[in-house]
Amino acid sequence: MRHMAFLPATPSDLKKAGLVPGELDAIIVTGDAYVDHSSFGTAILGRVLKAEGYRVAVLSRPDPDDAEVFRLFGRPRLAYLVTAGAVDSMVSSYTANKKPRSEDEYAPGGNRALCMRADGSIGPGIRSRSNARPDRAVIHYATMCRQAYKGVRVVIGGIEASLRRLAHYDYWSDKVRKSILLDSKADILVYGMGERQIVEILGRLRAGDKNTAAEEKGRRRTALLSGELRAVPAAEVDLSGIRGTVWAKHIGAISPEALAAEFPGALMLPDAGSLVGADRQSKLRFQASFAIQYKNTDPFSAKRLIEPYGDRIVVQEPPAFPLNRQELDAVYALPYEREAHPMYEAQGGVPSLAEVKFSLLSSRGCFGACSFCALTFHQGRQINSRSVEAIVEEARLLTTMGDFKGYIHDVGGPTANFRRSACKKMETQGACLDRRCLSPEPCPNLEPDHREYLRLLRELRSLGGVKKVFVRSGVRFDYAMQDTREDFLRELVEHHISGQLKVAPEHVSDKVLALMGKPSRKSYDAFAARYAALNREKGLKQFLVPYFISANPGSGLKEAIELAEYLRDTGFVPDQVQDFYPTPGTLATAMYWCEANPLDGNPVYVAKGARERAMQRALLQYTAPANAELVRQALAAAGREDLIGTSPRCLVKKR
Numbered sequence: 001m002r003h004m005a006f007l008p009a010t011p012s013d014l015k016k017a018g019l020v021p022g023e024l025d026a027i028i029v030t031g032d033a034y035v036d037h038s039s040f041g042t043a044i045l046g047r048v049l050k051a052e053g054y055r056v057a058v059l060s061r062p063d064p065d066d067a068e069v070f071r072l073f074g075r076p077r078l079a080y081l082v083t084a085g086a087v088d089s090m091v092s093s094y095t096a097n098k099k100p101r102s103e104d105e106y107a108p109g110g111n112r113a114l115c116m117r118a119d120g121s122i123g124p125g126i127r128s129r130s131n132a133r134p135d136r137a138v139i140h141y142a143t144m145c146r147q148a149y150k151g152v153r154v155v156i157g158g159i160e161a162s163l164r165r166l167a168h169y170d171y172w173s174d175k176v177r178k179s180i181l182l183d184s185k186a187d188i189l190v191y192g193m194g195e196r197q198i199v200e201i202l203g204r205l206r207a208g209d210k211n212t213a214a215e216e217k218g219r220r221r222t223a224l225l226s227g228e229l230r231a232v233p234a235a236e237v238d239l240s241g242i243r244g245t246v247w248a249k250h251i252g253a254i255s256p257e258a259l260a261a262e263f264p265g266a267l268m269l270p271d272a273g274s275l276v277g278a279d280r281q282s283k284l285r286f287q288a289s290f291a292i293q294y295k296n297t298d299p300f301s302a303k304r305l306i307e308p309y310g311d312r313i314v315v316q317e318p319p320a321f322p323l324n325r326q327e328l329d330a331v332y333a334l335p336y337e338r339e340a341h342p343m344y345e346a347q348g349g350v351p352s353l354a355e356v357k358f359s360l361l362s363s364r365g366c367f368g369a370c371s372f373c374a375l376t377f378h379q380g381r382q383i384n385s386r387s388v389e390a391i392v393e394e395a396r397l398l399t400t401m402g403d404f405k406g407y408i409h410d411v412g413g414p415t416a417n418f419r420r421s422a423c424k425k426m427e428t429q430g431a432c433l434d435r436r437c438l439s440p441e442p443c444p445n446l447e448p449d450h451r452e453y454l455r456l457l458r459e460l461r462s463l464g465g466v467k468k469v470f471v472r473s474g475v476r477f478d479y480a481m482q483d484t485r486e487d488f489l490r491e492l493v494e495h496h497i498s499g500q501l502k503v504a505p506e507h508v509s510d511k512v513l514a515l516m517g518k519p520s521r522k523s524y525d526a527f528a529a530r531y532a533a534l535n536r537e538k539g540l541k542q543f544l545v546p547y548f549i550s551a552n553p554g555s556g557l558k559e560a561i562e563l564a565e566y567l568r569d570t571g572f573v574p575d576q577v578q579d580f581y582p583t584p585g586t587l588a589t590a591m592y593w594c595e596a597n598p599l600d601g602n603p604v605y606v607a608k609g610a611r612e613r614a615m616q617r618a619l620l621q622y623t624a625p626a627n628a629e630l631v632r633q634a635l636a637a638a639g640r641e642d643l644i645g646t647s648p649r650c651l652v653k654k655r
Contacts, residue, residue, distance in 0.1 A: 164585070
């Protein structure tokens with residue numbers, strides 16, 4: 001494999017690149033250790049910007065308490081680009097029960113205490129924090145950037161900023177917080193997949209900078225991303241009007257009528273100050289605000305949103321259009337090292353690389369629209385996929401790597417078997433605002449089609465040096481069952497499973513499933529039966545491993561017991577159960593806070609107390625001796641003592 005240099009990430013890297021501090025156009029600040037692989041947003045944006053002609057470095061996992069670290073590469077000529085990393089910093093650091101996590105797969109050697117220090121070395125920070133990724137990392141890093149260089153431009157993005165772009169419920173403080181743009185005092189926020197936005201933002205900043213305006217004059221984008229840069233007068237840099245961004249403006253005492261005239265066609269959200277209370281009226285306003293946001297996530301139909309904050313407004317531009325196939329191919333064909341930076345060798349590398357190093361991204365976006373998932377807010381429901389030829393070429397590159405053992409670990413995306421829009425309408429008019437594609441029942445206009453994905457899998461497994469191609473990123477089983485050709489399921493079972501297939505029915509109560517945006521129980525049962533039959537047909541013994549969520553909005557003890565009885569009857573003992581985690585930006589989180597469905601106003605039962613959440617989790621793992629007492633308490637509280645005893649139908653014995 002031909003060696004390609006990492007992006008500058010240490011002082012020695014900068015020197016090797018022939019640069020000195022202060023000559024960089026942009027510095028990416030991330031809470032993750034630097035892995036130059038296309039599964040990581042930092043690597044993608046860094047490579048895209050380099051291809052566009054920008055000088056860019058990566059300041060990875062900086063000591064959060066030392067401003068000197070943020071001066072390591074000098075003042076960026078255009079902006080710091082700040083992200084918490086591949087995972088929200090609060091989710092990365094705390095469990096669903098708000099307990100600190102012990103490890104961080106995105107840290108050097110998985111050690112949470114390690115960070116980049118002011119001398120360019122890796123080790124504990126100056127305050128010897130047990131966790132070097134600070135809480136609410138985007139806010140913290142943005143503050144440190146401004147502490148390092150007064151007046152420097154700061155652009156925030158990534159999953160943490162994307163899902164907090166407007167007023168949002170924060171589970172860890174149990175209150176509604178204002179837009180992270182205001183808390184971070186950043187110049188602009190990028191939400192969603194950010195390639196288009198970052199190139200446009202830096203293009204405008206570069207054209208408006210007196211020191212680089214001459215360089216930008218007449219400059220066009222490379223073939224990587226289509227379109228041209230918009231000319232901006234050097235005296236003024238206007239960052240408004242860029243799709244997929246959020247920006248703020250002081251309006252003073254402007255009247256609502258004048259505001260409407262300035263932003264024709266925009267939708268006005270409730271004043272953020274009216275959402276912060278825990279009273280019924282505040283939550284009703286929060287519901288109304290969230291419903292508007294939820295229905296404005298598609299680039300074809302979304303409107304500009306305006307959220308007032310007293311004498312200021314936060315403006316959310318409509319989502320950016322996804323990269324087309326040619327652009328997506330170009331982004332993933334950039335010269336990634338596919339390794340963790342060598343600075344982490346002493347720590348044993350970066351654990352998060354292991355699963356993705358020999359995986360292939362097939363698509364972005366998901367029209368599944370599960371209510372507990374943030375993808376609707378972040379990547380959107382539009383599917384954009386890479387060409388079969390481009391993915392096969394990347395796989396061919398993998399076979400030349402010295403540590404490749406013949407196994408491609410995954411071929412997929414948010415949902416592996418989504419490679420095209422749900423229907424023709426979605427391709428030209430966007431996703432429907434009043435319905436989901438797959439739940440509670442598949443839309444009549446759904447066009448399930450796995451033919452291209454199958455062609456891809458067949459070509460991959462025919463490559464020389466490839467022994468096995470796995471599909472691990474998750475299969476939407478209800479979509480697969482809608483495809484009457486069935487050849488996808490047959491070949492999935494025969495060729496692409498490593499002993500077990502993981503799927504996500506999430507629950508068995510139809511009431512809970514409807515709130516989750518998942519298909520009914522009968523859909524999963526039909527799939528499980530068909531999966532078992534295909535295994536028998538092929539003479540294979542491969543297991544089906546379902547994932548379940550405990551304490552999801554809508555689930556009380558009754559519904560948790562229903563799920564426990566299902567597990568009893570099917571003989572499945574889950575090794576792990578996911579507690580519902582109210583993360584910003586999801587419909588389920590809005591349900592959790594408001595105890596109602598924002599889309600229809602109907603009340604929703606929510607298990608908020610630690611005790612009931614623990615009981616629901618225990619019911620899903622009722623066979624564990626450590627859970628016996630909690631199971632008894634749950635059954636007694638629900639009036640189901642009939643399930644306490646020694647009969648085969650009982651879940652737990654009496655004391």
